[in-house]
Amino acid sequence: MADRKTLRVYRTRGPVDGEDWAAVAVALNERMARRRIGQQDLARESGVSVSTLRELQHGAGRRVQNKTLTAIARALDWPDNHLIDVLLAGTPTGSEPTGDPGREILAALARVEDRLGEIARRLAVVEETISRSGEPDRT
Structure with a gap:
């Protein structure tokens, strides 16, 4: 019989007794708010879908x-198993990042x-469209 203190490893997750998805939600929302990161940015950094x-x-x-929980934890600069620990224990084992505090900045x-690069690319398209349309340059 397996030791109850050993971390259970699952391939996929569904609701299971002893798992606290609400605690995961609280930890995730607090961390995203503290880091001022939105769903789109976190999705891009973690490789996890917005949905x-x-x-x-x-x-x-x-x-x-x-691996999904691990990817999100890494993108938020938490230890890899942080969200799994929160899920199983209901409380984080250490919510502060383990690395350099400057990493967040x-x-x-x-x-x-x-974002600035994206804006510059869009502006270039607008400028190109204006120059092709024959309108005089307004700069």
Whole structure:
């Protein structure tokens, strides 16, 4: 018989007695708010779909693989097993990031740079469209 203190490893998740999906939702929402990261940005950084993130943020105990929880934890600069620990224990084992505190700032800066690049690309398309239409340059 397996030791009850040993972390259970699942391939897929569904609601199981002893799992606290509401605690996962609270931890996820608090971390996203603290880091000022939205669903789209977290989806991009973690490789997890927005719909899966939305379900987790609402505490829905749908089927989610451990690797999904791990990817989200990594994107939020938590230890890999953080969300799994929250799910099984209902409380985080250490909510502060394990790495350099400056990583949070660098991650936010990277998101700003990505967004700025996207804006610059869109502006270039607008400028190209205007120049092709024969309108005089207004600069």
